[in-house]
Amino acid sequence: xxxxxxxxxxxxxxxxxxxxxxxxxxxxxxxxxxxxxxxxxxxxxxxxxxxxxxxxxxxxxxxxxxxxxxxxxxxxxxxxxxxx
Ligand code: SF4
Ligand code: SF4
Numbered sequence: 001x002x003x004x005x006x007x008x009x010x011x012x013x014x015x016x017x018x019x020x021x022x023x024x025x026x027x028x029x030x031x032x033x034x035x036x037x038x039x040x041x042x043x044x045x046x047x048x049x050x051x052x053x054x055x056x057x058x059x060x061x062x063x064x065x066x067x068x069x070x071x072x073x074x075x076x077x078x079x080x081x082x083x084x
Pocket of ligand 2: 012016017018019020021022023024046047064065066067068069070
């Protein structure tokens with residue numbers, strides 16, 4: 001028998017990101033990291049969900065983002081119950 005657990009994660013659209021890093025600052029758990037990459041706005045430091053296991057799905061990053069670059073993506077994980 002399967003036990004369903006749902007968890008939503010932020011998804012960042014780099015094309016809309018102005019690299020302000022406010023989302024990284026507001027995250028209460030440190031789930032977002034900063035990575036340097038050559039994105040739509042050139043070579044900058046962009047946010048990245050490097051530590052997804054720390055994300056508590058609070059959506060603070062989404063609401064803090066001034067450009068709407070973050071949306072919450074629902075992921076459904078199924079964990080099978082162990083039968084003894
Ligand atoms: S949803 Fe909350 S915990 Fe997850 S990355 Fe965004 S601010 Fe951090
Ligand atoms: S708050 Fe939005 S615009 Fe600023 S770095 Fe995060 S995703 Fe990019």
